[in-house]
Amino acid sequence: MNCTCWSPCPCSTIRLILQAFTGARLSTQVFHACIVSVCPSTLLSEQIASACEVRAAGAGSGGPRSLRVPDKEYAQMTSLDAFEAIRTVLAVRQFRNDPIPDEVVRQVVESAHLTASASNAQPWHFLVVQNAETLKQLGQLATTGPYIAQAPLAIVVVIDRTPLSVSDGSRAIQSMILTAWSHGVASNWVGFVGHIDAVKPILGIPDEKDVLGIVPLGYAVRQVGAGKKKRKPLGEVVSRERFGQPYH
Numbered sequence: 062m063n064c065t066c067w068s069p070c071p072c073s074t075i076r077l078i079l080q081a082f083t084g085a086r087l088s089t090q091v092f093h094a095c096i097v098s099v100c101p102s103t104l105l106s107e108q109i110a111s112a113c114e115v116r117a118a119g120a121g122s123g124g125p126r127s128l129r130v131p132d133k134e135y136a137q138m139t140s141l142d143a144f145e146a147i148r149t150v151l152a153v154r155q156f157r158n159d160p161i162p163d164e165v166v167r168q169v170v171e172s173a174h175l176t177a178s179a180s181n182a183q184p185w186h187f188l189v190v191q192n193a194e195t196l197k198q199l200g201q202l203a204t205t206g207p208y209i210a211q212a213p214l215a216i217v218v219v220i221d222r223t224p225l226s227v228s229d230g231s232r233a234i235q236s237m238i239l240t241a242w243s244h245g246v247a248s249n250w251v252g253f254v255g256h257i258d259a260v261k262p263i264l265g266i267p268d269e270k271d272v273l274g275i276v277p278l279g280y281a282v283r284q285v286g287a288g289k290k291k292r293k294p295l296g297e298v299v300s301r302e303r304f305g306q307p308y309h
């Protein structure tokens with residue numbers, strides 16, 4: 062198994078499972094299918110698909126030969142479904158220096174833009190900050206998120222002062238966190254309305270708007286423990302038919 066198609070993957074999960082596969086006598090195709098199926102980053106699947114196609118095309122065996130599995134199966138292997146993203150995403154506070162690809166950033170902001178809001182009011186504005194000096198200043202001003210300074214990017218979520226804007230903006234933040242995570246990009250929510258007003262002047266945010274939170278994003282320094290969450294027992298927070306009646 063000499064294939065190195067996996068090597069550009071930003072996902073640390075891959076490093077771990079490679080150990081498990083070392084020495085296993087698998088075909089390259091099966092090996093790819095195995096690693097793609099556990100990797101939360103779609104970047105990996107794209108890299109593998111294009112690397113395989115390029116190699117196959119250059120093999121001189123009667124023209125290009127795609128090693129891609131059929132589309133439906135491929136999509137099932139590579140996409141992180143909604144529940145899986147929710148199950149595994151965690152608050153991350155240490156980021157690698159690596160930049161986030163533009164197309165991923167674009168999809169993250171697009172997910173906020175597309176989020177539903179009460180009466181479709183869209184009482185929000187999403188400010189993408191990539192300037193290292195500004196990120197440093199945000200880290201100094203956001204007392205509960207000094208690690209923003211180390212992130213390659215942060216999105217400041219600005220909302221109107223309307224009764225439902227906190228709900229709407231919170232939903233948009235969740236959209237961004239999950240979209241980012243589906244690409245293997247970790248994040249967190251920093252601050253809340255009234256806690257981070259100090260950032261307004263440096264970003265030119267009008268006085269009459271509020272900052273709901275700042276979402277720093279980046280590839281996690283350490284592997285994010287898949288699905289290990291500290292939560293109250295499900296039976297304590299879920300009932301059936303009447304409040305307090307056991308769910309199970």
Ligand SMILES: Cc1cc2nc3c(=O)[nH]c(=O)nc-3n(C[C@H](O)[C@H](O)[C@H](O)COP(=O)(O)O)c2cc1C
Nearest residue numbers: 150151152153154205206249250251252253290291
């Ligand atoms: C509304 C809200 C505000 C938060 N504010 C901060 C914050 O200011 N700083 C921080 O480091 N984490 C913040 N967090 C992250 C939570 O502390 C974290 O999600 C929670 O402890 C659960 O951890 P987990 O996401 O890793 O399961 C916030 C989360 C939410 C939903």
